[in-house]
Amino acid sequence: MLLDDTLRHFTAKVGSEAIRVGQALGYTLEEIHHIDPEVIARAGEGDAAARHEYDEHRLAEARKPGGGAHRPSMGQDMMKGRRTEIEFINGFIVDKAKAVGMATPANAALTDIVKRVEKGEIPADPKHIIDLRLNS
Incomplete structure (x- = not known):
């Protein structure tokens, strides 16, 4: 997943939205995957320097033994037809964002896609x- 540019950039968007919502709610965040959250947030917002730093770090992690070849637990659940925790993770971000007047289109889209997979509407x-048109 991390080796694909579009998917990796989408993860930055999802993370960026979550970080900005957390900040709006008054949270102080620590490093995420050994990256400053501000770098992730700016990368997801399209800042070229931050995206380069994010990409370099995530690609280095992906190239480590077992680093890029695994499927996240939610993806494993989806492949096995099990219910995921999407509502409690990305859905939670979407709900909290609405409460503070923020939009989280990447988290909303991801939540919708996973829920549609769970219902058997899409593979x-x-x-x-x-x-998604969110990927740039």
Whole structure:
């Protein structure tokens, strides 16, 4: 997943939205995957220097033994037809964002895609994220 530019940039958008919502709620965040949260936030917002730093770090992590070849637990649940924790993670971000007047389109789209997979409306496939117009 991290080796694909579109998917990696989408993870930055999802993270960026979550970070900004947390900040709006008064949280002080620590490093995430050994990256300053401000770098992730700016990368997800399109800052070229931050995106480069984010990409370099995440690609280095992905190239470590087992680093990029695993499927996250939510993806494993989806592939096995199990219910995921999407509502309690990304759905939670969407709800908290609404409460403070913020939009979180990447988290909302991800939540919608996963819920549709859970209902059997669409197959579990990264193409649903790749096809989003949120990816730039």
